Amino acid sequence: MNIKEISRLCGVSVFTVSRVLNGRAAEFRISAATAKRVMDMAEKVQYRPNYLAHSLNTDRTYSVGVIFANTVDNYLGSIMEGVEAHLRGTEYQTAVETGENDIRLQDQALRRMLHRRADGIIFYPVALPPGKRYELPTPNDQRKHQVPIVIIGRTIPGARDQIMMGDFEAGAATANRFLEAGCKRFAFLTNPVNCSSDHARQKGFIQTLKQAGIPAANRIVVAEQGGPASESLHKLRRADALFGVNSGLLLAYVRRLRALADVRHMHMVSVGDIEGAELMDLKLWTWSTPGRRMGEEAARAVLSRIDDPAAPWKNVVVPLEWTTA
């Protein structure tokens, strides 16, 4: 069943059918009677337009590609949720690709997205080893116009639309929380990767401590490949305030550390909800990552960009919130 068949059944031209079914009957002054006849017939024969043929003609697929650096976890899942929630109110669909923290896989994913002719892309970049900077590849693209790419979660070089979370502010607020609690020796636990989000948390945290007059010896940063090493655990023994760049990492350190020190007296904060945190008998607070909000903002941004390629870059920062029990 196709448009030609319907035109035959209704005794009108293909043109008319096409116009009516695209909701542009009025625009082309097609009589209401004809329009109704066509609509009714389409309904009757359960007509479904051929997406491929439509897109081939219009060069729009009405799809937004989402590319994640790695396997979808709760955080990335909540981003997806936000994207899909926003897009449900539109004609757009999502197509998701994930990598495995591998720059080559991510570049491939981008190429495939372009090949599939997504109208816009939301891109969560890989975190490279320290020192290396990620550059968005510029694959040869057959499209007339540049496909909009919105960056989410981690910045990369170059001006673009981007949706980030309030990492710096969360780092600063964490420092203040510790300071108010009377802590003296602070540690920031992070990963040895070049991730702008991790960096911003660190910066907000350390800067605030520095401004509060905490000497360098009492604000250490631990960033180790492959988890806690015994040397750094030794250093951490004396800390009374631990800030983990993410909850998995914090817990990994605490697990090892409790053999060496009384972790129950340390104040701890990390980013990302922990199921059953209250059962851990720790002075532990967590930040909730605002993934859903970020996803919504990203979807909004990419649609705006599709509509208006010339608009100024959009830079959205979504704040983190303390997890409430």
Next chain:
Amino acid sequence: MNIKEISRLCGVSVFTVSRVLNGRAAEFRISAATAKRVMDMAEKVQYRPNYLAHSLNTDRTYSVGVIFANTVDNYLGSIMEGVEAHLRGTEYQTAVETGENDIRLQDQALRRMLHRRADGIIFYPVALPPGKRYELPTPNDQRKHQVPIVIIGRTIPGARDQIMMGDFEAGAATANRFLEAGCKRFAFLTNPVNCSSDHARQKGFIQTLKQAGIPAANRIVVAEQGGPASESLHKLRRADALFGVNSGLLLAYVRRLRALADVRHMHMVSVGDIEGAELMDLKLWTWSTPGRRMGEEAARAVLSRIDDPAAPWKNVVVPLEWTTA
């Protein structure tokens, strides 16, 4: 840049170019010299085939749709990971749609997938309220052949390809673990929804206890809407073995229960890794969900089905494994 342009540049026909670029030069006895000329030119001008035009002709999109009942969490993410990992070795891509545990959204997602002409679909169905059974909608589909749908994670009525995990076996193994530990009063904590996976865990657990001669009074099942209610918490006080159908639920009960009972003496098992479980001072073991393996199997199954629509149904059960610290 398109196929016609290349044919012009090479001085051969469109037919020849098409055949060569589809890797079917030999099949059509196109001379090696011509083939090379075409390939080189395609390389030189950075030719990228138009996916839409190709698919419009072949009626194959080389995409596998994945439909999830709800937001992608760590478990569903690991399924995705498996699907993508398997598909990376092929020409297929994935397209993911999620719902919000809403049957209407899921039906819509399926319709959209068909509209986008996925060659096959992997489907993780919603869990309905008790009593209600989910039926796969049969939307009118314009395709010549029926699009294969592989069910994953939760069974639904009707024979199909399906990939499940070893829920019954995990339930039975949990019961045995408790029995070996000398437990006497058992509780199964679950959700009041019609989920085959939850049911199978319960069945394996309860049947094993029954066979071991545990009286009905000592093997209770708690399934409450909206989390722990005080009445059931009262009942649970005397239990010495708790099996949570998932880890979030178990922890929710334990959190409430510890005000009423000494939870540290209870044996506990739940399904799904818990970050930092060792820090909880509980006798707690967890099952890891084999999402990645399931995803790989599902991808394999859907491709097989695309290749051979007439093959017998495939029914794969992937075992759960105890989480190792």
Next chain:
DNA sequence: CTGAAAGCGCTTACAG
């Protein structure tokens, strides 16, 4: 207000 025709970029019988 409506139609016959060309075109999107590919594939594929059908000839030669």
Next chain:
DNA sequence: CTGAAAGCGCTTACAG
């Protein structure tokens, strides 16, 4: 071994 032509199902100038 290769080409001219029709076709996939739709959209859209261009006429009338």
